[in-house]
Amino acid sequence: MTEISSDxxxxxxxxxLMAKTPPGRLAxxxxxxxxxxxxDWLRPPEVGSVMVRGRMGGTGAPFNLGEMTVARxxxxxxxxxxxxxxxxxxxxxxxxxxxxxxxxxxxxxAGALRGAVLDPLAAEATARQTARAEKAAATKVEFFxxxxxxx
Amino acid sequence: MYVAVKGGxxxxxxxxxxxxxxxxxxxxxPELSVAQIREQMTLAVNRVMAEGSLFDPDLAALAxxxxxxxxxxxxxxxxxxxxxxPRFGATLPVExxxxxxxxxISATFKDLPGGQVLGPTFDYTHxxxxxxxxxxxxxxPAPRGAPAAGSVPHVSDFLNREGLIQAEPVTDEVPPDLxxxxxxxxxxxxxxxxxxxxxxxxxVLGMAYSTQRGYARNHAFVGELRIGTCSVEMEIxxxxxxxxxxxxxxxxxxxxxxxxxxxxxxxxxxxxxxLVFGQTERKAISxxxxxxxxxxxxxxxxxxxxxxxxxxxxxxxxxxxxxxxxLEHIKLPHYVDFQSExxxxxxxxxxxxxxxxxxxxx
Numbered sequence: 001m002t003e004i005s006s007d008x009x010x011x012x013x014x015x016x017l018m019a020k021t022p023p024g025r026l027a028x029x030x031x032x033x034x035x036x037x038x039x040d041w042l043r044p045p046e047v048g049s050v051m052v053r054g055r056m057g058g059t060g061a062p063f064n065l066g067e068m069t070v071a072r073x074x075x076x077x078x079x080x081x082x083x084x085x086x087x088x089x090x091x092x093x094x095x096x097x098x099x100x101x102x103x104x105x106x107x108x109x110a111g112a113l114r115g116a117v118l119d120p121l122a123a124e125a126t127a128r129q130t131a132r133a134e135k136a137a138a139t140k141v142e143f144f145x146x147x148x149x150x151x
Numbered sequence: 152m153y154v155a156v157k158g159g160x161x162x163x164x165x166x167x168x169x170x171x172x173x174x175x176x177x178x179x180x181p182e183l184s185v186a187q188i189r190e191q192m193t194l195a196v197n198r199v200m201a202e203g204s205l206f207d208p209d210l211a212a213l214a215x216x217x218x219x220x221x222x223x224x225x226x227x228x229x230x231x232x233x234x235x236x237p238r239f240g241a242t243l244p245v246e247x248x249x250x251x252x253x254x255x256i257s258a259t260f261k262d263l264p265g266g267q268v269l270g271p272t273f274d275y276t277h278x279x280x281x282x283x284x285x286x287x288x289x290x291x292p293a294p295r296g297a298p299a300a301g302s303v304p305h306v307s308d309f310l311n312r313e314g315l316i317q318a319e320p321v322t323d324e325v326p327p328d329l330x331x332x333x334x335x336x337x338x339x340x341x342x343x344x345x346x347x348x349x350x351x352x353x354x355v356l357g358m359a360y361s362t363q364r365g366y367a368r369n370h371a372f373v374g375e376l377r378i379g380t381c382s383v384e385m386e387i388x389x390x391x392x393x394x395x396x397x398x399x400x401x402x403x404x405x406x407x408x409x410x411x412x413x414x415x416x417x418x419x420x421x422x423x424x425x426l427v428f429g430q431t432e433r434k435a436i437s438x439x440x441x442x443x444x445x446x447x448x449x450x451x452x453x454x455x456x457x458x459x460x461x462x463x464x465x466x467x468x469x470x471x472x473x474x475x476x477x478l479e480h481i482k483l484p485h486y487v488d489f490q491s492e493x494x495x496x497x498x499x500x501x502x503x504x505x506x507x508x509x510x511x512x513x
Contacts, residue, residue, distance in 0.1 A: 052206065
């Protein structure tokens with residue numbers, strides 16, 4: 001894959017975070033942050049599918065595994081910034097909010113939005129991942145060998 | 152001859168009204184919500200996503216409710232819905248080596264980096280009915296442990312380093328897609344894997360079992376079985392780079408198979424591969440066994456004439472929606488077809504009777 005700049009890397013991180021947010025959560029945080037539902041769509045929110053691929057043997061040549069649902073939207077702010085939203089599932093609202101946040105993160109409001117929307121989402125995602133990892137860790141087998149006889 | 156038959160409309164409407172009532176069951180019993188099905192019938196939801204070939208737990212749960220728990224009916228609904236969606240593109244291949252594993256076991260190595268993690272498994276339960284679940288279902292929280300830092304490498308990587316297992320050639324070619332082009336034989340391995348991962352669990356299980364019982368036996372060990380969550384990345388044209396567009400639960404099974412070598416290949420271990428949406432362990436192991444059996448040609452093995460080696464037989468019969476569509480259509484009106492059959496049998500009997508009378512007369 002081509003190298004991406006640090007700006008692109010930061011954008012990739014917030015877009016990826018919003019893509020994996022549970023239904024409704026992004027809308028809640030955006031509304032709490034006082035954002036208005038955008039009106040100037042480059043691409044109004046729409047639902048579609050993408051084909052998910054795997055690799056043979058986990059590391060080999062690609063094959064088609066099956067599709068997943070995705071919602072997406074693109075928005076242009078009056079000041080010119082363009083934002084894109086891609087989220088898992090069929091939540092058009094979430095796609096619209098994700099596009100708006102992506103656009104606003106390229107403006108002077110980035111700091112405020114990070115605190116109001118992105119940081120809580122990141123903390124919740126980490127908590128979900130940690131909870132599962134901790135439960136998995138508790139089911140890890142600790143082998144021990146029984147030594148028979150005396151030497 | 153075509154005979155238009157009308158007059159079924161009222162009966163059909165009334166049948167569907169009764170279907171809705173039967174689906175609901177006794178109104179004195181609270182109605183199931185889609186969220187309840189999604190959260191508490193998870194493995195059914197996973198099967199519908201895998202065989203419906205669409206990862207969307209809410210839709211799968213809705214389909215199960217609409218299908219009254221008939222999973223093939225639910226899969227049919229998902230497949231039909233899938234065709235209404237515009238396709239935005241294809242993802243980068245999921246990196247199963249980076250999976251957040253709920254479960255990861257190996258039947259070939261006891262001690263391995265990342266360890267043996269059992270996860271939420273039915274294994275080691277006694278398979279005795281638990282009547283506490285019929286009462287109220289409070290559960291104690293599951294114990295927590297300290298997750299180990301570091302990645303959980305694939306077991307096949309260890310064997311690969313020693314050169315003892317057949318390598319998986321890495322390419323980035325665009326794989327063929329069953330949902331866009333009809334299946335043609337001989338099928339590439341990419342097409343076989345796509346077909347098997349959405350194939351009927353019962354059919355793929357039966358085929359896999361036949362290889363264990365001796366029909367194209369190939370001595371499979373489960374090198375590794377892992378279940379967990381993988382991020383799904385897609386290149387976004389308007390951005391010029393890839394982002395995560397979601398995450399999917401996957402079950403991956405890699406088998407390690409004994410292989411004495413052939414005219415073209417040295418003695419080494421070979422692989423079978425299963426990768427399926429959701430927590431779908433039985434299906435993923437079955438898929439890996441059938442994948443390995445179907446690879447006889449590329450590995451230079453003999454055709455033993457076993458059903459699991461016959462890609463036409465396996466691939467053309469593993470899809471339960473194709474199968475049920477053709478099977479169930481024979482219950483629909485065939486009045487005219489049957490009328491002609493009836494005429495034919497009567498005619499043959501008249502002729503046979505005439506011959507018999509003629510023989511008797513002679």
